[in-house]
Amino acid sequence: MRTIRLSLKSRRALLGLAFISPWLIGFIFLFVTPLLQSIRFSLSNLSVAPGGYVLDFVGLKNFKDAILVDATFNRILLDSVGAMLLNVPMILFFSLFTATLLNQKFKGRTMARAIFFLPVILASSAVAAAESAGLINMMGDASAIDSSVDGGASFNVVSIVRMLSDVGLPMAYVDYIVEAIMRIYEIVSSSGVQILIFLAALQSVPGSMYEVAKIEGATAYESFWKITFPMVSPLILTNVIYTIIDSFAGSPVTEAIYQTAFKTQNFGLSSAMSWLYTIVIGLVLVVVGWVLSRRVHYN
Amino acid sequence: MAASGTDRMVVVPKENVHMHRVRNKTSDLLYSIFRYALVIGISFIILYPLFLKISVTFKDKQDIYNPTIYMIPQHFTLDNIKLAAQVMDYLPLLANTLLFVTITTILTAISCALAGYGFARFSFPGSNVLFVLVILTILVPTSTLMVPMYLHFRSFDFIGIIHLFTGRDGINLLNTYWPSIITAATAGGLKAGLFIYIFRQFFKGMPKEIEEAALIDGAGGFRTFARIMLPNAISPLITVILFSFVWQYNDTFYSALFMSESPLISLKVASLPAQANQLIPQLMGFGSNSGMKADPNYVAMIVDTGILLAIAPLIILYLFVQRYFVESIERSGIVG
Numbered sequence: 001m002r003t004i005r006l007s008l009k010s011r012r013a014l015l016g017l018a019f020i021s022p023w024l025i026g027f028i029f030l031f032v033t034p035l036l037q038s039i040r041f042s043l044s045n046l047s048v049a050p051g052g053y054v055l056d057f058v059g060l061k062n063f064k065d066a067i068l069v070d071a072t073f074n075r076i077l078l079d080s081v082g083a084m085l086l087n088v089p090m091i092l093f094f095s096l097f098t099a100t101l102l103n104q105k106f107k108g109r110t111m112a113r114a115i116f117f118l119p120v121i122l123a124s125s126a127v128a129a130a131e132s133a134g135l136i137n138m139m140g141d142a143s144a145i146d147s148s149v150d151g152g153a154s155f156n157v158v159s160i161v162r163m164l165s166d167v168g169l170p171m172a173y174v175d176y177i178v179e180a181i182m183r184i185y186e187i188v189s190s191s192g193v194q195i196l197i198f199l200a201a202l203q204s205v206p207g208s209m210y211e212v213a214k215i216e217g218a219t220a221y222e223s224f225w226k227i228t229f230p231m232v233s234p235l236i237l238t239n240v241i242y243t244i245i246d247s248f249a250g251s252p253v254t255e256a257i258y259q260t261a262f263k264t265q266n267f268g269l270s271s272a273m274s275w276l277y278t279i280v281i282g283l284v285l286v287v288v289g290w291v292l293s294r295r296v297h298y299n
Numbered sequence: 300m301a302a303s304g305t306d307r308m309v310v311v312p313k314e315n316v317h318m319h320r321v322r323n324k325t326s327d328l329l330y331s332i333f334r335y336a337l338v339i340g341i342s343f344i345i346l347y348p349l350f351l352k353i354s355v356t357f358k359d360k361q362d363i364y365n366p367t368i369y370m371i372p373q374h375f376t377l378d379n380i381k382l383a384a385q386v387m388d389y390l391p392l393l394a395n396t397l398l399f400v401t402i403t404t405i406l407t408a409i410s411c412a413l414a415g416y417g418f419a420r421f422s423f424p425g426s427n428v429l430f431v432l433v434i435l436t437i438l439v440p441t442s443t444l445m446v447p448m449y450l451h452f453r454s455f456d457f458i459g460i461i462h463l464f465t466g467r468d469g470i471n472l473l474n475t476y477w478p479s480i481i482t483a484a485t486a487g488g489l490k491a492g493l494f495i496y497i498f499r500q501f502f503k504g505m506p507k508e509i510e511e512a513a514l515i516d517g518a519g520g521f522r523t524f525a526r527i528m529l530p531n532a533i534s535p536l537i538t539v540i541l542f543s544f545v546w547q548y549n550d551t552f553y554s555a556l557f558m559s560e561s562p563l564i565s566l567k568v569a570s571l572p573a574q575a576n577q578l579i580p581q582l583m584g585f586g587s588n589s590g591m592k593a594d595p596n597y598v599a600m601i602v603d604t605g606i607l608l609a610i611a612p613l614i615i616l617y618l619f620v621q622r623y624f625v626e627s628i629e630r631s632g633i634v635g
Contacts, residue, residue, distance in 0.1 A: 012422075012423075013421065013422065016420070016421020016422070016423045016426065017421075018417075018520070018521075019413045019414065019421065019524070020414045020417035020418060022413060022414065022484060022486055023410060023413070023417075023433075023485060023486035023495065024429070026410075026481075026482065026484075026486055027432065027436070027485075027486075027487065029457070029485075030448070030451075030481070030485060030487045031436055031439075031444070031487060033447070033451075034444040034447035034451065035439070035444060037447035037451075038444060038446065041446055041447065046446075048450075053450055098341070101334065101337065101338065106331065106335070106338075108338075110622065110625075112338045112342060113625050114617075114622075114625070115342045115345055115346060116341065117624070117625065118345055118346075118349075118614075118617065119345060121613050121614070121616075122349075122610055122613065122614075124549035124551075124565065124610070125549070125551050125569075126549065126565045126566070126568040126569040126609075127568055127610065129568075129569045130569060130572055131602075131603075131606065184344055185344055185348070188345055189345070196625075245437065245438060245440075248440045248441070248442070253442075254441075254442045254552075257445070258442065258445065258555075258556075261446050262449075267446045267450075271443075271446050274440065274442045274443040275443065277440060277442065277443075278439060278440055278443050281440060282438075
């Protein structure tokens with residue numbers, strides 16, 4: 001017999017807590033605690049002692065060192081934020097475009113989808129690292145270059161630049177587009193999840209809307225901008241945030257933070273660097289989120 | 300109004316309608332050609348590196364400098380595979396990696412499904428705040444937690460229990476599987492926040508009546524979850540399992556942090572070029588101090604073969620599940 005009688009509501013509440021308890025334990029001990037410790041580390045000089053560590057409070061010295069003393073950190077940080085800001089629109093544009101393409105009915109669509117999501121499976125920083133090292137090996141030998149012409153993008157970039165600037169595009173745009181073309185593989189391979197998210201969004205747009213638009217005489221172009229785009233626009237915000245976060249993973253900043261901690265054993269400086277990084281990313285997310293959420297259409 | 304509409308239809312000359320239809324047909328045809336060109340082009344960009352690796356894998360040494368060979372080698376050989384497998388110590392490595400990845404994947408799927416269900420279906424004090432915190436865990440860069448996590452697992456001690464019983468300062472869990480297993484079991488592993496989100500969105504969309512019926516039939520909360528809700532959650536399960544498996548398999552960040560010396564494929568691949576450079580002269584019968592260097596192109600070939608061996612299990616897995624995968628994403632309510 002149960003001694004304490006709980007109301008149904010509080011029994012449900014306890015059951016819910018039981019369901020999330022693994023997460024909650026992990027969250028408290030493996031997320032919140034390290035997060036707070038990381039703040040403490042960033043304000044201290046940390047030296048590893050047998051069985052633990054010793055902290056020396058040094059105030060904001062680590063942050064000053066990261067920005068002013070460390071030779072490369074501020075440059076790497078600015079570079080990778082810049083690269084991220086360039087990448088996000090490219091990936092977004094490409095993934096929306098591809099998702100619209102894959103959502104249409106044509107023969108071989110299943111196969112096309114399977115191929116387009118292959119990069120999600122194969123995107124691996126380890127493989128990329130091994131590949132680039134292999135490439136250096138290949139390029140170390142002049143005769144190898146002759147035999148590996150097929151390995152590179154061998155079309156003529158200059159002709160594209162000339163063509164686009166003849167059309168009358170400003171040089172800044174031309175640069176951007178050419179860069180996008182040169183890095184098409186990188187863009188394709190980092191937009192798999194975004195394509196999936198957009199595709200799922202497109203599937204949830206009721207087909208009747210397109211039928212109505214067609215009856216009213218809208219062209220495909222018009223119905224894209226008047227129906228598809230507004231309907232998937234909430235997911236643009238999701239995708240922007242996902243893309244920004246995803247660009248953390250293999251970024252040179254993460255690498256620099258890792259090296260500082262485990263090669264030079266400067267744990268305090270490393271924590272300060274990672275907090276600077278977190279703050280910068282947080283600011284970018286807030287600004288981007290604020291700008292986009294004002295333009296997003298929610299239904 | 301309707302009558303005047305039909306009137307107007309009748310007035311349209313017949314040839315005009317015909318013209319219209321022809322023009323529509325040609326523009327449809329042009330568009331579909333354009334679409335195929337794009338789809339095939341992008342597919343080629345994705346598949347090309349893979350084809351190149353497959354071609355290299357079966358290419359004989361004497362084909363390296365033959366400029367007339369494009370994709371298909373003249374002399375087929377399995378030597379590259381043998382050599383790459385030898386350099387990587389492939390089969391034990393693969394078995395080890397698969398075991399490790401499978402364990403963490405299952406634990407991640409279970410813990411994230413539980414948490415997702417808890418957040419979707421129960422209201423308890425602070426449930427909304429806690430869910431916001433789940434999202435927060437997605438947003439905080441992993442490098443911020445890196446140093447404390449490392450030190451934590453270096454002398455692991457759960458709320459001082461080990462110190463209490465043995466008097467020692469915790470146990471060193473580095474270079475064991477435990478750090479990853481513990482984070483996976485507590486829904487804190489790789490991108491677990493995203494998985495919890497996926498499960499929550501899915502369970503939110505399930506009709507409440509199913510659960511109520513189970514409750515009336517006398518099933519408890521966990522039984523309802525295991526018997527009724529989970530079997531219906533196949534699509535988010537496939538999504539989460541596949542993502543978790545693949546990301547764990549490819550992960551270098553946590554693996555290098557916690558288990559830098561463990562035999563895992565992701566770690567091995569990253570050091571493959573250096574190892575191939577060092578080991579190939581030895582395997583070909585030169586002493587380690589002979590100063591012999593292998594042909595760099597040959598080393599590159601072996602590295603490419605090794606990469607293909609490393610990603611082959613993922614490709615095979617993907618061949619089997621890709622249909623369910625794409626479908627499940629569409630239905631899993633990731634969009635919600």
